[in-house]
Amino acid sequence: MPKALPRLVPFLLAWLGGIAVLVWAGTRVDGYLLNVQGVPLPHPYPTSGVAWFSVLLTVEVAVLYAIVRPLSFDHSVGRLVVVVILGAPYLLGHMVMTMHAPPYVALHWLWLAAVWLVALVALVVVIVARVARRRA
16 A cells, blocks of 8 residues: 555545535525525525535645645644644634525534644644653
């Protein structure tokens, strides 16, 4: 197995999981359309919205991959700090978009939050490992 493959797997899984969640979320009932705007069921599948958010998610994973650069990572604290610091306002900005939004927008935000939390945990693990290595 090439060395690169295990380091690519988390990004591929995040991308595939995100796309699967977006496609599934398109099948959910849009409560705002139903209860506020009075659009009766059945609602059409939001093909264009899910497609645009799938493209956005793909770009987000590509940017994350470009920042982290897992093939040359080797416990790089700086790259994870950049992801966590830039990801926080991006995450908060997307949180504002979830009000009155279709379900796929809210689930995209949850996916972003999960990816950001994984980056934060990875940062803490790398820092603890560095401190433990220096003390040993």
